[in-house]
Amino acid sequence: MSEMVKKDTGTELATAERTRTGTTYTPRFDIVETDEELILYGDLPGVAPENLDVRFENDRLIVHGKVEPRHQDHEFVYGEYGIGDYYRDFQVLEEVDPDHITAELKNGVLHVHLPKSEAVKPRRIEVKPR
């Protein structure tokens, strides 16, 4: 497998153990790799920054977003999607620098930057003329 980050949850519904009732969804992610870092973009609509937990432990990146229920005092008429928490975890196979991982959440999109450790960054070898 050539992917640097491996997806662990393959089903629509996440299988993480839950402490809250309700459905937990697997959010969609894009993963891009540059020479310096891995960048993950995830769609987490409805998650407020204070309800998002992103952690990196044992080479795993774990994303857990809690979604506050909406329209609870309104009468449901019609629905095409469910509302619930988000959970996803990734096994990071590439060596990253855990101290410099950054994450931001904007308009429901999570951006995670995983900088590569110096040892695995591609290096240009200077060729000296003789």
Next chain:
Amino acid sequence: MWTTRWQPFGLGNIWSEMNRLQSEMNRLFDRYGFADGGRRPAPAYPALNLWQDADNLYLEAELPGMELSDLEILVSGGNQLSLKGKREAPSVEKGAWHRQERGYGSFTRSITLPQEVDADKVEAEFQHGVLCVTLPRREGAKPRRIEVKAE
């Protein structure tokens, strides 16, 4: 397709009739793309949820990564609503994509609301990637409580 196999008791005719029917069905389903499961029409985007109370309809869509200013919401004819927008792909120079699950591009979706609404008083808010449009129900469309008199 003709079956040339000999069948006793005249069963041949029934079988070829069945075959013909089946191939007719296959052709029909194939034309609309359901036979192989591969060419179903794409689900409408964005997905919508609708709630109501006595005064308003509440239409909600999950549009992560967008801004309210990127969206065009139009209410016309009392009960027609259209939602238009475009989601840009992240710009990454010189990167290798390992996974792409999120979708990008332009979208338009038009729906007929179940009730007439007051187009002048429609309000939209966008928070954490979720759009909520509050559509006030027109006076005549509001539920009215009918007094039931006891004799």
